Amino acid sequence: MSIITVDHTTLRVGGRTVLSDVSFKIEEGEFIGVLGPNGAGKTTLMRAILGLLSPDGGSLKVLGGTPERGNSEIGYLPQLRTVLPDLRVRGRDFIASSLYGERWGLPLLRRRDGDAIEATLDAVGVRDLAERPLSDMSGGERQRLLLAQALIGAPRLLLLDEPLISLDARHQEIAIDVVRKVCRERKVTVLFSAHELNQLLGTLDRVLYLGNRQAVLGTVDEVVNAPVLSRLYGAKIQVVRADGHIFVMSRGRDVERVDHMHDHDHGHSHGDHHH
Amino acid sequence: MITIMATAMGTIITEMFAYEFMTNAFAAAGMVAIVSGIVGYFLVMRGQTFAGHALSHIGFAGATGAGLIGLAPLWGLLAFTLAAGIAMGALGERISNRDVAIGVILALALGFGLLFLHYYTSFATQATALLFGNVLAVDHAMIVALAVLGAITLGALAAIMRPLIFASLQPELAEAKGVPLRFVSTAFLAIVALAVSECAQIVGVLLVFTLMVGPPAAAQRVTTGLWSGLFVSASLALAEAWLGLTMAFYTDWPVSFCIAILSALGYFVCLTLSMRTGPVQPVPAP
Numbered sequence: 001m002s003i004i005t006v007d008h009t010t011l012r013v014g015g016r017t018v019l020s021d022v023s024f025k026i027e028e029g030e031f032i033g034v035l036g037p038n039g040a041g042k043t044t045l046m047r048a049i050l051g052l053l054s055p056d057g058g059s060l061k062v063l064g065g066t067p068e069r070g071n072s073e074i075g076y077l078p079q080l081r082t083v084l085p086d087l088r089v090r091g092r093d094f095i096a097s098s099l100y101g102e103r104w105g106l107p108l109l110r111r112r113d114g115d116a117i118e119a120t121l122d123a124v125g126v127r128d129l130a131e132r133p134l135s136d137m138s139g140g141e142r143q144r145l146l147l148a149q150a151l152i153g154a155p156r157l158l159l160l161d162e163p164l165i166s167l168d169a170r171h172q173e174i175a176i177d178v179v180r181k182v183c184r185e186r187k188v189t190v191l192f193s194a195h196e197l198n199q200l201l202g203t204l205d206r207v208l209y210l211g212n213r214q215a216v217l218g219t220v221d222e223v224v225n226a227p228v229l230s231r232l233y234g235a236k237i238q239v240v241r242a243d244g245h246i247f248v249m250s251r252g253r254d255v256e257r258v259d260h261m262h263d264h265d266h267g268h269s270h271g272d273h274h275h
Numbered sequence: 276m277i278t279i280m281a282t283a284m285g286t287i288i289t290e291m292f293a294y295e296f297m298t299n300a301f302a303a304a305g306m307v308a309i310v311s312g313i314v315g316y317f318l319v320m321r322g323q324t325f326a327g328h329a330l331s332h333i334g335f336a337g338a339t340g341a342g343l344i345g346l347a348p349l350w351g352l353l354a355f356t357l358a359a360g361i362a363m364g365a366l367g368e369r370i371s372n373r374d375v376a377i378g379v380i381l382a383l384a385l386g387f388g389l390l391f392l393h394y395y396t397s398f399a400t401q402a403t404a405l406l407f408g409n410v411l412a413v414d415h416a417m418i419v420a421l422a423v424l425g426a427i428t429l430g431a432l433a434a435i436m437r438p439l440i441f442a443s444l445q446p447e448l449a450e451a452k453g454v455p456l457r458f459v460s461t462a463f464l465a466i467v468a469l470a471v472s473e474c475a476q477i478v479g480v481l482l483v484f485t486l487m488v489g490p491p492a493a494a495q496r497v498t499t500g501l502w503s504g505l506f507v508s509a510s511l512a513l514a515e516a517w518l519g520l521t522m523a524f525y526t527d528w529p530v531s532f533c534i535a536i537l538s539a540l541g542y543f544v545c546l547t548l549s550m551r552t553g554p555v556q557p558v559p560a561p
Contacts (some may be wrong), residue, residue: 082447105434
């Protein structure tokens with residue numbers, strides 16, 4: 001069964017066409033690496049899947065229906081993550097706030113919700129963060145906590161928007177491992193956006209590459225090659241394979257690396273486009 | 276020894292409560308302190324304390340304006356803070372969290388308060404009471420009004436508490452899950468406006484921080500849990516209000532001063548405690 005069906009879909013944000021007439025299908029239990037230059041529509045696509053943005057044309061089906069806000073079957077890790085600077089709330093209460101957070105009333109949780117939180121804390125290896133206030137955590141620690149949060153409540157679909165940003169190499173590996181395990185063991189479908197393809201090479205089933213208002217979904221070999229990427233970047237692209245790694249080059253420069261540096265400078269303004 | 280202390284305590288309490296104005300003051304201050312401690316906890320969590328401060332100053336203009344047209348100050352206070360709270364919420368987080376914009380409006384409101392006082396000179400004697408509170412003058416009607424307002428405030432807060440916490444801690448995710456951010460933040464500022472109006476009756480518009488910011492900020496230094504934080508915050512506010520009244524009764528100092536000094540003391544003691552013990556749990560070795 002297809003978890004996500006995108007059929008001749010057009011997505012616009014503030015008058016700008018981000019994706020134009022794209023079509024693809026994502027099957028249950030797939031680990032999809034979402035790649036592409038900044039502004040190519042990775043975040044926009046995820047927001048459309050969440051039902052925060054309606055397509056301007058074509059159709060979009062998620063988990064067998066029209067996307068709707070507040071679908072508890074979707075776990076989401078947003079790219080723009082505001083954390084109040086002096087937040088003296090402990091990690092456990094921070095992630096517990098997301099459970100049924102859209103319902104009115106007092107934030108009381110049932111015992112099994114509490115158990116689900118504890119189990120996820122262990123699965124992601126963030127038990128040590130449960131009692132510490134957010135204000136005492138590093139960016140990477142908050143990130144791991146948020147990843148744990150996205151996994152609570154056994155979602156069928158995980159949308160992870162740049163989950164590796166601000167993690168060091170060791171924790172990037174751990175994060176990818178955790179998500180892979182969830183994907184394989186619980187047959188959860190994963191959309192994992194990233195700047196670097198190489199870290200995900202051993203894990204992903206297929207690549208969804210966005211660029212130039214288009215989207216191409218396929219295996220690494222089908223998508224990450226010079227003709228397809230040249231079309232998506234709108235520039236002449238070379239794909240160099242060396243020692244099990246893939247480098248996407250434009251005029252002798254590593255495109256992914258340049259993007260990544262760019263993101264450090266303008267990461268925040270980039271996120272603002274969507275608000 | 277214990278009996279002597281108990282007898283002394285008993286004497287103190289009978290002495291104070293022999294006066295009806297003290298009983299009234301304890302009842303009013305107690306209710307308002309609990310409401311302030313709980314609402315203030317979210318104000319501090321959301322980093323909106325300055326907005327709370329501005330609301331109280333806008334309330335001052337409302338209270339003096341009400342005097343000008345012959346109404347009780349409480350209703351003017353309520354009307355102005357509520358209107359301002361809802362307007363701030365409607366303008367959105369970007370405006371309502373901007374220090375400069377709030378500062379300008381705050382000063383403007385105080386200016387209007389002064390203008391209204393200028394035209395209603397017999398009201399001037401009440402200006403001090405508005406600015407610094409006059410809990411010893413609370414009567415039965417006021418206690419009833421404060422009880423009703425307090426119940427409405429806490430009831431409304433309980434109704435929006437879950438999405439409020441979610442929207443405060445993780446606005447992006449809350450929006451994705453369908454929390455109406457603008458509505459929640461507007462409703463919260465309206466709740467703050469109610470709490471500020473009540474609090475101003477006890478400690479005055481200039482000192483609402485003593486009950487609405489001091490206790491919750493202190494609580495957040497010593498505990499990081501949500502429920503424990505709310506409990507500590509409300510208890511601290513209640514203790515400071517009642518101890519302040521007792522202190523004022525025996526020293527003849529103004530009540531608001533006593534509460535203010537206890538609030539500051541409570542905050543700095545908790546700050547020192549949390550600094551000495553370091554983070555709540557030791558940071559594991561890398």
